[in-house]
Amino acid sequence: MTVSRRSVLGAGLAAPLLTSPFLSRPARAQRSSGIIRYGLSAFPPNLQPWVSTGASAGTVKMLIHRSLVAYDPKGELRGELAESWSRDAEGAWVFKLRKGCVFHNGEPVTADDVKWSIEQIAGEKSTAYMRAQFQLVERVEIPDPQTVRFVTKGPQATLPSWFANYNTFIIWRKSNPNEPIGAGPFRLVGQERGTSLELAAFDKFYKPGIPKLKGINFVVYADENLRNAALMSGDVDMIEYVPWQSMAAVESDPRLRLDTQEGPFMDVLFNGTKPPFNDPRVRRAVAHAVKREDIVKVAFFGRGKPLEGVPIVEGTPWYDKELAHGWNYDPARAKALLAEAGFASGFQTTLLATAQFGMHKDTAEIVQQYLAAIGIQAELQLPDWSTRVSRGSRGQYDIAIHGVSSDNNDPDGLTVVMDTSLSPSHGRSFKVEAPRTIAALAAGRAEFDQAKRVEIYREMQRAALEEVPLVGLAWRQQGYGMDKSVQGFTNLPGALSNSSGNMLEETYFG
Missing domain, CATH: 3.40.190.10 (Periplasmic binding protein-like II)
Incomplete structure (x- = not known):
């Protein structure tokens, strides 16, 4: 099966803001x-x-907004509201705040603001993107006004990078909820x-x-x-x-x-709360059904490369050549998996994407065609981006196309897209069961020894290839x-x- 390139220049959405x-x-x-x-x-x-x-x-x-740390032009962590950070003798992470930082209302940034912000993120009723990560913090201590100490429930090697996520900011603790x-x-x-x-x-x-x-x-x-x-x-x-x-x-x-x-990628997400995509065999069938080269050719005009496994960058210590092709294009295998799961005749479903970004729409149309070839008839749904975000976060879909990247260049950065136990988000599958993958991610996050982390993340890849919390499709420039x-x-x-x-x-x- 071959998908030909088609013009996308004529496919417009709402008129631009020419009257701005x-x-x-x-x-x-x-x-x-x-x-x-x-x-x-x-x-x-x-x-x-x-x-x-x-x-x-x-x-x-x-x-x-601003957080304790951010990334510098080389992609390394640098201090922002914090000028330094380190682990103390008891294994807690200690951040020293930078003097002279103020909020937009002129109030100074204090350790109390940091403590309050993290407690809001980790709260039981919180909808924060990083809620689950910060719930691994047992308590936040303030030894002095310029020092914040994070006592975690277990070792957390990557905790400083959590603060570089663009959904983790320090807010004035007396802010109106609607005006942070x-x-x-x-x-x-x-x-x-x-x-x-x-x-x-x-x-x-x-x-x-x-x-x-x-x-x-x-x-x-x-x-x-x-x-x-x-x-x-x-x-x-x-x-x-x-x-x-x-x-x-x-x-x-x-x-x-x-x-x-090149680092962001396209993937397929699943709603794991109902048949048929609560069955990992059906998810694996989807993984083997799509010829990724067509996505690179049509959606990205050759500016990318196929992604047939977990999104681990080639050339890094975590990359494994064999595991990187664990979801290779194999329509016969896909059909066999469907039959094993009780869907030998295929089924009908819906495929959520958005027409607001051509990469989403084009990728979705190619996936739709390849799914049809193995008996899955997917109705394409293309709302605007805001609706796509809302529906994705609420699990109002069967399968969905998404474009995303890891949180950072460490494998732990994949947690935000592969740990389906986290708070619902439009950018990861909805309540898909992937216990081995999640456990391996947690183990890697807790390990400080590099060689041990390499093996842990190889095991994570093996688990993900079977549990399929997402399906990688294509790296993109x-x-x-x-x-x-x-x-x-x-x-x-x-x-x-x-x-x-x-x-x-x-x-x-x-």
Whole structure:
């Protein structure tokens, strides 16, 4: 079975925001005033600091909020509200807060704010993305006003990286629940629902000379081709998610620059609360049904590579060549698994994606065709992104297509997409039973010895190939396009690409 490339240029969504006041201002005036115009791919469903609503929302949140640590341009952890961190003799993680940090209301960032924020994230009724991780913290202690001590229920080798997730921020403890006050380099000073957001530099940010811009005007282009057209025409200075079919044009334009990383990936998610996808044999059938090369060719115009196993990056200590192809294309095996599960004649189901991002829609259409070839007739559902997020988080689907990345470049970063015991999220399968995978992830998180961690994560891959908490489909290049006058921005390496919005604090016009 072969899927031919088809044009996606004619498949538009809602009209772009041509009437936005941001677009009516002359580009030169914007640049001279130090305000960058950024083409955002989706309007954030919300900006709640601890709830995951996608990478576009994460970009905005990283700029108006701040956590204890973040990633530097090389992808290494660096101090933010914390200036240092280490484990003490008793195995607790101790963070020393940076002096002079203040929230946007002028109140100082204190250990009490850190303690309160983490307790809210870990609360029993919390809907926070990182709730389950922080429930592994037994208690938060404050030895002095500038020190926070995290006593965990067991060893946690990767705890510092939890604070670099763009859904883990420190908020002023007296904030109104609907108006969280952060300590980021920018303040949200205006927004038009569904259309635009306006940020202004925070003049009391704790890093001298940061941010380098005076402001950021985010203009939402739901249609990826119109977003790219805005960059090509100069209506915006920078965009995220450069469409793959447009990357060559951006590269060849002498006025523009394309910055890509390979690390994000496409996958299939499952609702494990009901038949047939509560059966791992059916999930494995889906895994063997799809020829990934067609996804790379059609959805990503060759800018990616097939992903036939757990998303472990080749060339890292965790990579195993044999395990990396454990879900190879094998339609005969897929049909046999369906028959073994009692579905020899196939079945009908629904496939949730979104038309707002071409990569989701194109990937979903290819998966739909390959599922049909083994007897699974999937009705494609393509709501807008906000609805896709809501339905995914509530488990209102059978199977779904998603685009995501690990939380970081350590295998523990896969926890957020593979640990199906965590709080429901649009970015991971809904209540799929995967106990061996989850146990291996926990074991790796608790182990400090590198050689032992390598073997633990190989066992995690073996378990996941059988339990199938997700199905990897394709690695993809992810690109930011920008005018060459935009300087200082870094597309973070590998899985961290989705966290690159944090680098806008170091961006300026050269």
